[in-house]
Amino acid sequence: MSFLKSLFSKTQKLTATEILEKLSSFVAIEGNLVTPETKAAILLSPDDQEFFNNFCSRVTHMMDQLEDPPKFTLNADDHGTKWIILEKYPFQSLVKTVDRVSAELSIQKVGDRMIAAIFKGRFKKEDTYWICNYRTSNFYPFVPQKETGSNRDHGIPEGSRSRNHEKEMELGKLFKLRGLPVEAPENWFALWDAPF
Amino acid sequence: MNERGKAIGKDYGLTARMIFTGFMLALTYVALFGILLISGLPFELVIIMGIGMVFFQYFFSDKLVLKTTGAKVVSNTEEPKLHEIMERLSREAGIPKPKNIAVMEIDVPNAFATGRSPKHATVAVTRGLINRLNGEELEAVLGHELAHVKNRDVAVMTWASLIVVIAGYLMQMMFWMSLFGGFGGGHRREGGGQIWAMLMMAYVGIIIIYFVSQMLTMALSRYREYAADRDGAIITGTPQALASALQKISGQIAMIPEKDLRQVEHANAFFIVPALQGMSIASMMSSHPSTESRVERLMEIQRNNWHILSR
Numbered sequence: 001m002s003f004l005k006s007l008f009s010k011t012q013k014l015t016a017t018e019i020l021e022k023l024s025s026f027v028a029i030e031g032n033l034v035t036p037e038t039k040a041a042i043l044l045s046p047d048d049q050e051f052f053n054n055f056c057s058r059v060t061h062m063m064d065q066l067e068d069p070p071k072f073t074l075n076a077d078d079h080g081t082k083w084i085i086l087e088k089y090p091f092q093s094l095v096k097t098v099d100r101v102s103a104e105l106s107i108q109k110v111g112d113r114m115i116a117a118i119f120k121g122r123f124k125k126e127d128t129y130w131i132c133n134y135r136t137s138n139f140y141p142f143v144p145q146k147e148t149g150s151n152r153d154h155g156i157p158e159g160s161r162s163r164n165h166e167k168e169m170e171l172g173k174l175f176k177l178r179g180l181p182v183e184a185p186e187n188w189f190a191l192w193d194a195p196f
Numbered sequence: 197m198n199e200r201g202k203a204i205g206k207d208y209g210l211t212a213r214m215i216f217t218g219f220m221l222a223l224t225y226v227a228l229f230g231i232l233l234i235s236g237l238p239f240e241l242v243i244i245m246g247i248g249m250v251f252f253q254y255f256f257s258d259k260l261v262l263k264t265t266g267a268k269v270v271s272n273t274e275e276p277k278l279h280e281i282m283e284r285l286s287r288e289a290g291i292p293k294p295k296n297i298a299v300m301e302i303d304v305p306n307a308f309a310t311g312r313s314p315k316h317a318t319v320a321v322t323r324g325l326i327n328r329l330n331g332e333e334l335e336a337v338l339g340h341e342l343a344h345v346k347n348r349d350v351a352v353m354t355w356a357s358l359i360v361v362i363a364g365y366l367m368q369m370m371f372w373m374s375l376f377g378g379f380g381g382g383h384r385r386e387g388g389g390q391i392w393a394m395l396m397m398a399y400v401g402i403i404i405i406y407f408v409s410q411m412l413t414m415a416l417s418r419y420r421e422y423a424a425d426r427d428g429a430i431i432t433g434t435p436q437a438l439a440s441a442l443q444k445i446s447g448q449i450a451m452i453p454e455k456d457l458r459q460v461e462h463a464n465a466f467f468i469v470p471a472l473q474g475m476s477i478a479s480m481m482s483s484h485p486s487t488e489s490r491v492e493r494l495m496e497i498q499r500n501n502w503h504i505l506s507r
Contacts, residue, residue, distance in 0.1 A: 045461050079458035115461050131457070165449045166440045173439070173491050185448050189457035 019137070019181065020099060023130075024092045026178040027121070033174070034128075036091040036121040039196045040098050042084045042105070043115040051110050055082060062104050070097045075195040081115065085196045095119075102134075118194060123171050126164065129191060130175075138183035141171035142191050161192060210422055217416045218356075224409045225359055228402070232366075235398035242369060246362035254354050258296070258311040258318045265308075267298035267320040275299060278326075281335050282319065282342070289339075289431045291346050294319045305329070305445045309341040310350055317345040329441050336438035337445075340428035347427065349420045357413050363406035370399045418485040425490055426497060435494040442494075446487040 027036050046052035056074055063069045071087040086101060088094040098117050105111055119130040129142040143164040168188065176182045232239045253260070262269070272279040278297050286293040291314040298320035300306075305325040311317035319341045326334065344350070373395075429435035443449050453460075 043458075045458070077458070079456070081458050081461070116457065133457075163452070165452055166443070168452065169440070169443045169449060169491075170436065170495070173488075173495050176488075177492055177495065185451040186453060188452045189455055189460050190453075191457050 019132075020095050022179045023119075023132075023139070024095055026175065026180060027091050029178060030174060034121050034123050036094070036119065037196075038089045038091075038094060039085055039087050039120060040094050041086065041118045041194065041196055042098065042101060043118060043191075044082045044084070044105075044110065044113050045115050046080065046082055047113060049110060049113075051108055052082070052113075058108070059084060062108060063101075066100060066104065070101075077193065077195070083195055116191075118191065120194075120196065123167065126167060128167070128171060129194060130171075131191060133183055133187070136183060136187070138181045138187075139175050140183035140185075140188040141168045141175070142188065143167045143171070144190075144192065163190065207423075207426055210419060210426070214416065214419045214423070217412055217419065221356060221359065221409060221412045221416070224405050224412065228359065228363060228366075228405050231398050231401045231405070235394055237366075237370075237395075237398065239366065242365045243362055246358060246365055249361055250354055250358045254312050254351065257350055257354065258316060261308070261310045262296075262298060262318060262320070265300055265320065267300045267318075269296045269298045269318070278321070278338070281338050285335070285339050285342050285431055289342055289346050289427075291342070294342070294345060299323060299326070303327075307337050307341050309344040311345065312351050312354075313348060314345050319345065325445070328444055332434055332437040333441035333444065336428065336432050336434055337441050339432035340424050340438055342431060343424040343427035344420070347420065347423060349424065352420065353413070353417055356416055359409045360406065360413055363402055363409060366402045367399075367406055370395070370402065374399070421484050422490065422493060425494055429494060429497050435498040439491040439494040439498075442487050442491055448487065 027034055044052075046055070051058050059072070059074060063072055073085045075083040075085060077083065084101065086094065086097050088097045098119075102111075102114060102117065105114060114134045116134055117132040119132070121128060121130065123141075123143070126143060129144075130139060131142055132139050145162040145164045169185075172182055172185070172188075261267070270278065275297065278299075282297055283293050294309070294317035295311065295315065296318035298318055300320060300322045302322050303324040304322055305328045307319070307321040307325055309317060309319045319338065321334075321337070321341075325337065329337065425435075425438060429438055432438070
């Protein structure tokens with residue numbers, strides 16, 4: 001049983017397989033609106049476990065053990081969280097890879113340190129993130145707005161960051177329409193400066 | 197129906213649901229009159245009062261609503277943008293421009309249409325709506341209100357609610373009758389018991405009819421909202437703009453938090469997720485469908501007809 005399956009089956013919601021199938025079919029059906037990227041990430045909140053003290057070597061070793069290991073890079077951010085960025089093509093394989101790596105992390109006893117899986121894609125010509133919250137097993141969109149002249153026209157000061165909420169709502173509805181479990185809007189937390 | 201409307205076609209599912217609701221409403225009329233005839237209640241006055249009340253609403257709803265909401269009719273010089281949009285959309289919808297365009301000076305974003313026919317229509321918007329929505333969204337909301345005018349929803353809903361008004365009056369009448377012995381309680385020993393039992397059954401029957409007809413009227417109102425969403429989208433050609441406006445009006449966008457996911461993870465306050473699902477009583481008694489389902493339908497129209505709408 002995959003990690004996500006065991007995680008999600010406890011909540012009596014959709015199973016991981018169903019969620020992944022829906023994410024893949026969402027991308028397949030909405031092909032004219034969404035274009036996925038070949039990278040996705042797993043976001044981890046480290047604690048004082050040995051795994052995080054030797055994060056690079058432990059993850060590298062873990063990946064080496066996998067059949068058909070994916071390309072990956074590691075990253076850390078100002079919040080103290082760590083990123084495992086995975087690369088695979090096509091999108092269906094990328095989704096399966098995220099599931100496999102999540103399962104491995106669970107075996108390494110850091111499953112409870114996983115915050116979210118983050119997928120990236122273009123929606124109506126705009127960069128968007130599709131965040132799967134591991135705590136609630138729900139998806140939500142995050143659309144960081146590029147700094148443009150029109151931002152300033154709308155009273156958004158230069159250098160400040162804003163989100164395209166209209167596009168997020170639109171994408172959220174699209175997720176829901178295609179059967180993905182969607183987080184309540186009050187939990188659509190930002191994820192600034194994702195390193196991919 | 198305009199060319200775009202013809203190309204998109206009808207929502208037969210929605211039409212079928214409206215017909216079914218209308219049929220069920222007709223049945224409640226039959227049930228009500230059946231009860232009244234069997235019980236021998238003096239109902240003529242109540243029915244005349246009910247019809248009179250509905251007639252009054254039908255003819256004076258526009259003036260009444262303007263008075264109660266404090267909406268002020270605005271001229272072309274005062275609000276040229278609103279007038280220009282209404283002029284253009286009315287042409288597109290193939291109806292005369294509404295007689296009045298009004299603005300309510302409140303910050304809550306909202307809009308409504310009233311008046312028994314396109315000729316007597318008033319479309320009102322709040323200042324909050326004008327300030328919050330962009331041009332395309334404002335046009336989409338006005339298109340939705342204009343669709344209500346075109347579909348004569350005020351007239352339809354006023355007449356559909358006639359049974360609720362009559363049943364409501366009857367309920368009150370029987371309540372007072374029961375208090376003052378009109379149910380024959382004082383003559384129970386001389387065979388009044390039978391009359392009393394029959395009137396009690398009639399009372400219960402009328403209460404049931406009141407609630408059922410109320411629910412059916414609300415369902416019809418929700419279907420008319422969907423129809424206005426759809427027709428408004430056809431008039432303007434921008435379903436997604438109405439979807440976006442609805443989200444702004446309903447405040448869903450305002451619920452999206454500012455915080456970063458990682459900050460929240462550290463605060464460990466992320467695990468409470470709304471658990472209520474399914475159809476609630478409140479949703480059955482609501483005159484408007486949920487924003488969520490309206491937005492979903494609009495998105496569906498957008499997706500299925502993008503090749504027509506983008507013309």
